[in-house]
Amino acid sequence: MKTSVFDINQNSRIESKIVVALERISEVFRVLLWQESRINKLSPIQTQILIFLLFHSNEKCNISYLAKEFNMTKATISDSVKLLLDKNLIIKEYNTIDSRGFSISLTNSGKKIAQQSSSFAGIIEKPITNFTDNQKETLLVSLLELINKLNQEGIITVQRMCLTCKFYNKNKTTHHCNLLNKPLLNNELRVDCPEHRIAS
Ligand code: SF4
Known part of the structure; x- marks a missing residue:
């Protein structure tokens, strides 16, 4: 059987301990994001999309780029985008050269939620300020x-x-x-x- 970083009998290697520590921190991100999303009745990926749109330039705000950014299929991102459109949190902006291509931007209500949600990971930054x-x-x-x-x-x-x-x-x-x-x-x-x- 292959050795595992999670095997508590074998994780005396510092590399394993670092990986396990990173896994614990990623779990904190997952929980905080989930809690924040629940407040706004959104899924975690929908919250991540809103926050991404808030801080990134228009040429990055399209289905293909978001799929690569979040390591998801275009179909999964398209479903989330459709739900955000239905909730009036984003709008489509069609490309003047290719009418099939569009970018996405936040509506005023989408911007408000994105701004509130974007501080969800601030609690992790707090202890680092003491380093x-x-x-x-x-x-x-x-x-x-x-x-x-x-x-x-x-x-x-x-x-x-x-x-x-x-x-x-x-x-x-x-x-x-x-x-x-x-x-x-x-x-x-x-x-x-x-x-x-x-x-x-
Ligand atoms: S090296 Fe590239 S990523 Fe770094 S500050 Fe300069 S432009 Fe930005």
Whole structure:
């Protein structure tokens, strides 16, 4: 039988403990998102779509992009979008060049719910504020490197962070953004950057 990170008799390896710790945190996200969604009589993915629309540019707000973003099929995203349209929380905006293509944007009531719901994970941020600057930077850089590796292996799809950006350069331990034309400190590395362009 293969070894498991969840086997409490075998998880003396630090890598296993880190994976189990991440799993516990992902469970907190799941529960908080579910609680927030229940308040608004929405499903978790519907809440995630509203929050995504609130913070991302129009060219990313379409069925194909949302399917990749949330690792779901286009059919599943289309069903959620239809329900959000029925609830008058979003509207379709048709592409002037191709009438079959459309993007989605929030209505006023959708925006209100998205703004309220977008703070659902704030409770996780609170204890991190007590970490030292060094601890925060080490944690951020380690998580970005982990996400980057998982992205390279095709396990995590869409990424808009510095490490996967064509404008990013690393010289030994120094990070640099060629678009902003300036070095980036560890705490300036972006996880979700509006200017991100995928590196070839
Ligand atoms: S454009 Fe954004 S994601 Fe790309 S390197 Fe600069 S700050 Fe990072």
